[in-house]
Structures are given as structure tokens and as C-alpha cells.
Amino acid sequence: xxxxxxxxxxxxxxYPAAFKPQGWWGYLIALTxxxxxxxxxxxxxxxxxxxxxxxANLGTFVVLMFPPTxxxxxxxxxxLNALGETVAIAFLGxxxxxxxxxxLGFLAAKNATVSQVLRFFARRSFDTLRGVxxxxxxxxxxxxxxxxxxxxxxxxxxxxIGSFGKLFSEAIEASDQRPVEGVLSAGGSRLHGIxxxxxxQVLPVLISQVLYYFESNxxxxxxxxxxxxxGIGLTLSEQIRTLEWQTVSFLIxxxxxxxxxxxxxxxxxxxxxxxxxxxxx
Amino acid sequence: xxxxxxxxxxxVQTVQLTSSETATATLLSAYEKTxxxxxxxxxxxxxxxxxxxxxxxxxxxxxxxxxxxxSGNFSNYIGRIFVLDSGPASGRFVLNDIVSWYWGFSKWTxxxxxxxxxxxxxxxxxxxxxxxxxxxxxxxxxxxxxxxFITRRFLEFCRTVPDLVFALIFVLAFGxxxxxxxxxxxxxxxxALGKLFYEVLENIDQKPVEGLIANxxxxxxxxxxxxxxxxMSNFLSYGLLRFEIxxxxxxxxxxxxxxGIGQDLIEAIRKFYYPDISAMLVLIIISVTVIDxxxxxxxxxxxxxxx
Numbered sequence: 001x002x003x004x005x006x007x008x009x010x011x012x013x014x015y016p017a018a019f020k021p022q023g024w025w026g027y028l029i030a031l032t033x034x035x036x037x038x039x040x041x042x043x044x045x046x047x048x049x050x051x052x053x054x055x056a057n058l059g060t061f062v063v064l065m066f067p068p069t070x071x072x073x074x075x076x077x078x079x080l081n082a083l084g085e086t087v088a089i090a091f092l093g094x095x096x097x098x099x100x101x102x103x104l105g106f107l108a109a110k111n112a113t114v115s116q117v118l119r120f121f122a123r124r125s126f127d128t129l130r131g132v133x134x135x136x137x138x139x140x141x142x143x144x145x146x147x148x149x150x151x152x153x154x155x156x157x158x159x160x161i162g163s164f165g166k167l168f169s170e171a172i173e174a175s176d177q178r179p180v181e182g183v184l185s186a187g188g189s190r191l192h193g194i195x196x197x198x199x200x201q202v203l204p205v206l207i208s209q210v211l212y213y214f215e216s217n218x219x220x221x222x223x224x225x226x227x228x229x230x231g232i233g234l235t236l237s238e239q240i241r242t243l244e245w246q247t248v249s250f251l252i253x254x255x256x257x258x259x260x261x262x263x264x265x266x267x268x269x270x271x272x273x274x275x276x277x278x279x280x281x
Numbered sequence: 282x283x284x285x286x287x288x289x290x291x292x293v294q295t296v297q298l299t300s301s302e303t304a305t306a307t308l309l310s311a312y313e314k315t316x317x318x319x320x321x322x323x324x325x326x327x328x329x330x331x332x333x334x335x336x337x338x339x340x341x342x343x344x345x346x347x348x349x350x351x352s353g354n355f356s357n358y359i360g361r362i363f364v365l366d367s368g369p370a371s372g373r374f375v376l377n378d379i380v381s382w383y384w385g386f387s388k389w390t391x392x393x394x395x396x397x398x399x400x401x402x403x404x405x406x407x408x409x410x411x412x413x414x415x416x417x418x419x420x421x422x423x424x425x426x427x428x429x430f431i432t433r434r435f436l437e438f439c440r441t442v443p444d445l446v447f448a449l450i451f452v453l454a455f456g457x458x459x460x461x462x463x464x465x466x467x468x469x470x471x472x473a474l475g476k477l478f479y480e481v482l483e484n485i486d487q488k489p490v491e492g493l494i495a496n497x498x499x500x501x502x503x504x505x506x507x508x509x510x511x512x513m514s515n516f517l518s519y520g521l522l523r524f525e526i527x528x529x530x531x532x533x534x535x536x537x538x539x540x541g542i543g544q545d546l547i548e549a550i551r552k553f554y555y556p557d558i559s560a561m562l563v564l565i566i567i568s569v570t571v572i573d574x575x576x577x578x579x580x581x582x583x584x585x586x587x588x
Contacts, residue, residue, distance in 0.1 A: 031407070040402040044395070044459040044540065054455035054464075061454060088340035091333065127573070131566035135445070135533040139550045144354040149341040223445040226549075227536065230341065237537075240449045248450075252442060259441050 065249035079235060079251065083258055085149050089224070090217040090262075093156025098210045101161045105168025105206075111180075112172055112194055122165065126208035129162030134220055138229040149230025154218050156224075167209050168202075175201045207273050211266040218262045222255050314531040371428045375556055383560055388540065393564055395459060396541035397572075399534065400527040403463045405471025411436075414471070416504060417479035422482065422490075423500070433479075439472025444530055448539040459540025464535070466527050478512075479517045485511045514583040521576040521583075528572055532565050 047263025070076045106112040108122035138155035145151050180197030188196065232251065239247045363375050365382060375382040383389075417424055418432040455461045459565035489507035498506070535543025542561060549557040 036398075037402060037405055040398045044398060044402065044463055046460055046463075050455060051458065052461075054451070057454035058450070061450065084340050085342075088337035091337045092341055092343065095330075095334065127570050128566055131529075131569040131573075132562060133529045133533045136546065136550075136562070139547065140358065140362060141355075143550070144358055145348060145351050150343055150348070153341055153343065219441065219443055223443045226445060226449075236446060237449055240446075240453070243453075252446070256438070257439050 061245055062097060064245040066248065068250035068253055069246045070250045071247060075247075079232065079254060082225075082232040082235050083254060086221045086233075087218060087258065087262065088158065088224075089149050089229075089231050090214060090221040092153045093221070094210060094214045094217050096153070096157040096212075097160035097164050098206075100157070101164035101168055102206070104161070104165045105172060106194060106198075108165055108169035111174035111175070111177060112198060123169070124279060126162040126165040129158060130166065131162075132159065134159040135227060136222060138224040138227050141144075142228050147228040152221060152224045152229035152231055155229055156221065160213060160217070163213065164173040164210070168206055171202045171205045171209070204273065208270050211270045211273075214264050215259075215263050219257055222259075288402060303407045321523075349543055355552070362555045362562075365556050366554075375559060382556055383546075385557065385560070389545065389561055392542040392545055393568060396531045396534075396543075397528060397568070399459050399462050399466065399531040399541050400524060403466030403531070404470055404520065404524045406463070406467040408474050408516075408523070410467070410471040411474035411478050413518065415482055418475060418479040419482035420489065421485075422504070422508070432475075436472045436475040436479075438509050439468050441472070443467075444469035445537060448534055448537050452538050457538045459534075461539060462531060462534035462539030465539060466530055469530075470523055470527060473517060474523055478516055481512050481515045482508065518580045518583045521580050525569075525573055525576055528569055532569075 070079060104122055104126075107114065108119055108126065110119070111121075113119040134155055137158040138151060141151040141154040141158070145154065175198050177197075179201065180193040182194045183197045184190070221231050221233075222236070223233045225231040225235070226237045228234065232255065236248065236251050236255075239251060363374055365375055365378060369383070401537050410451075414432055414436065416422060417428050418436060420429060440452055444465050447468050450463035451465050455464065485508060489511070490503055493503040493507045531541050531543075533541075533543045535541045535545070536547050538544070542565065546558070546561050546565075548554075549561065
């Protein structure tokens, strides 16, 4: 038998679904989204002249950034010190948040909690902690413990307790219940069930998440200095405001290198500790 | 505590059973050995962690004494922002007089809407940019190596420099106002989404692509009919996730003069208008939570469509 020729007509006959019009919903959504976009651009004061003038300014800044320099050796030492402080803030903030969120995560997980009321409150508290941006936390902590890196540590801790609490409880809820049943049927208590049934399953996932956050917190820690909570952000914003572009580019390069190094380090650690444990987004 | 940490029997089970007595002895010694190795590794890690904590505490000037001294301040602060400081109900809990707590409701709501608009426009611009660039950064679509390398480094730069640093620079270039905030968030979004997008692209099924190429489809047609249908739902999901993140980011853009509610918030915090702080924070938290819930529903719909 001769195979049928693939003409447009018989393709249409054989796969009607593939040629069906997509419906007007898609167009309506696209239209609304572009309308809001246009309104937003107008409302937020976008104009072509402003944009072009701004780009020209930006071009000047970029030209002025080369070559990157750091000035005196004493300045360099100051910058490196601030950079170390930044990494220290990220590390301590993440660690404290992880330690505090660990028990709270169990409290907020459906399969490990002690009471539904507590679970509800734990989840809402996480939402509240996460809803406030880290920089706002930094401002609040600066008012409480004064200017300096310690406020930064507490700011990272506050906002990350929320994120970790949510992620940890989700990981715990996704764990396999059979080991827990095994422990319970062998006469273990509920606490034993959690310790030997759930913790070994979720620990690699949790550690891997904590390392991810350490990376991203290193980035965040570079900016909390803008509100006076320690780290390199203060120096950076000072240099930007005084238009010292060559130092600005030097500091940005320094930050990029540090973040890349931390990325590399935490990647290695994650592979070593967690193997190929899957993390959700 | 010791027995609480020692519970691992997988390796022990493989020991050959000969007679019950020797078997018990072998089992015990094998068990001890496994546990001892584990404990050593655990202790080693713990010591390393303690050293790192010590070093970091020194770097970050952690002063526990000062913390204990000032820890009362925190609850004090939280208490104060929920107490009215003017009007007839002055000195009482804010809920006693919601009208004077939210005296600036219309002003703040407008600012909040501006914040949401900043996040929306920035996410959309960044996502469109990321969408076009991700095809040049994916390693499996026949793009030349140098192009991939340059695109990836560019995306890396965009997402590693914090958005607030871009905002600081853009405020000087484009002037004070929301435009600088939008552009700063958009650049950061471009970098973040571009990376997520090209990772999605690299995980696609290659068979439809091969099919189109074998039938003589051009590069653009291959992308449109073989690649896009596979990745679109993931792209949308990531875009929505980014919108959530950008709403938070936009709420602090005002700290450096780049528009949104942050301007009013930092003023209230710096000038100690206590009840205003809580009023604005509650507004922000509510809107962020509502948007989170809404986008989560939408994302689950997009993702479940695929399976």
C-alpha cells in the first residue's frame, strides 16, 4: 500500500486538536497584561527622553569605572575586613535561623506536629517573618541592638526563620511515613519515631537547603550595610554616593569574586554531605 | 544521648551468621565499628563548625552580653509600634482606634499599589529579556560556544550584583523615583530568570527538536514548535515566583529613593513614628501573603497542566 501523502488537508483531518484555535482566553490575558504594563510605565514616570538621558549617564559612569582601583593599602585592608564581616554575617545568620527553625519545622509539619492549633500559628508566623523584607528587619534590629554587624546577623536570622520553617516543614511532610510506623510498632515513642524515622530522611535535604540560603544570604549581606547593619554595603553605598566610580567597580568585583567562591564552596559541601538529595524550588 | 545518636543497622545485616554466639560478637563489633566511624565524622564536623562560628562571631562583633542587655529592647520596640502615640486613644493598643492608626490609609495604599506596579513591570521586563537571552545561553540548541559563554557571564553578573546596588547607581543615572527601582529590579530579574530558563531548556526532550530539524524546519520554527510547548508552563511558574520575590524587593526600593512604600517606611522608622511603622508593615505583610497564596494556586495549575 502506498503511504498517504502528508498534505495540509489530511493533517488537518487527522489531528484536529492540533489545529484548533487556542481560544480567546489567551488573547484576553495577554491584552490585560500589556495594558497594565503600559499603564505602569506611564504611571511610574517612564519616558523615552529620561531613559536615553539615563543611559547616557550610565555610560559615563561605566567609562569612569575603569580601571578599578582601591586607593591606599589601608583602604584595601578596610575593604577586605568589611568583606570578611559580610561573609561572617551571612554564615551566623543562616546558622542561627537553621537551628531555630529546625524544631519549628516539625511543629509546622502535618505528620509531626503536636497540635493543629500550634501548626496553624507556626505557619502564619513563618508567613509574617518572610513577608517582611530582610532590609526592614535590619532597620528594626539596628534600632534594638544598635548600628553594626550584629544587627545584620539578627536581620538575616529573622527573615530566614520564616523561609526555613516553611521549607523544612514541606520537606518533613514529603517524607516517607513507613520508617516512623516501623519505629512506633517496635515500641518507640513518638519522639523516637521522629528521631529515627524522619530525621535521617530529611536531614540531607535540609542541609542542602541551608547551604543554598547561605549562598543567597552572602549576596543579601552585601547590601544590609546600606541601612547600617554591617558588612561591605556601607562602604559601597558611600563610594557610590560620592561618585568614586573606580572604587565602586573594585568593590563590585570583590563582591562578585567572594560570592563565586562561596557558591563553589557550598556546592562542594552540598555534594559531599547531601549527595544528590533533591531540593524543591 | 549516646544511644540516641547510634541507630544504623544496614551494614551490620550483611554479616554472615555462623553460630549464634560468634554471630552476636561479629555483629556487635561490626556495629561498634560503623558507629565509631560515624561518630568520628560527626565530631570532626562539629569541631569545624564550632571553629567557624567562633571566627565568624569575632568578625561580626557578636556581643552576647550586649544582646542580653538589649534583648528587652526588641519586645519593647515591638510593643511600642503597636501603641498609638497621638489622638484620643493615645497610649493604648492600636486596635482601640483603627481610624487614627490608619490615618494615612489612602496615602499608604497608593504607595503600596505603586510598589506592586514596580514589581509587576520589573518582572515583566526582566522576564521578556530573560526569555530572549535564555535561548542563547542553553547548551543544547545549536548556539555557538562563545555566544553561550558571553550570555551566561552576562546573566551571572546581572543576578550576582544585588538589586539595591543597581538601584543606588540607577538613582544617580535616571534620577530619583520609581523608574530607577523598576530598572534595578528588572536587571536582577533578567539575570535570575535567564538562568532558571536556560536550565529548563537544557532539560527538554530532544526528540521533537530532531523531528523538526529533520523536516527542514528553521531555527526559529524549531524553537517555536518543538521547544516552547515543552517549557512554557515552567517559564510561567518561575516568572510568578519571581513576581513574589520582586514584591518584597520593591517594598525596600524606597530606602535608596527608588520609589514605592519603602520611602515612607524608612522615614517612619528613622523618625520613630511608631504606630505608622506597624500600620505599614501590616499592609505589606497582608499584600505579600495574599500575592503568595494567589501565585501559588496559579503555579500549581500551570505545573499540573503538564502532567
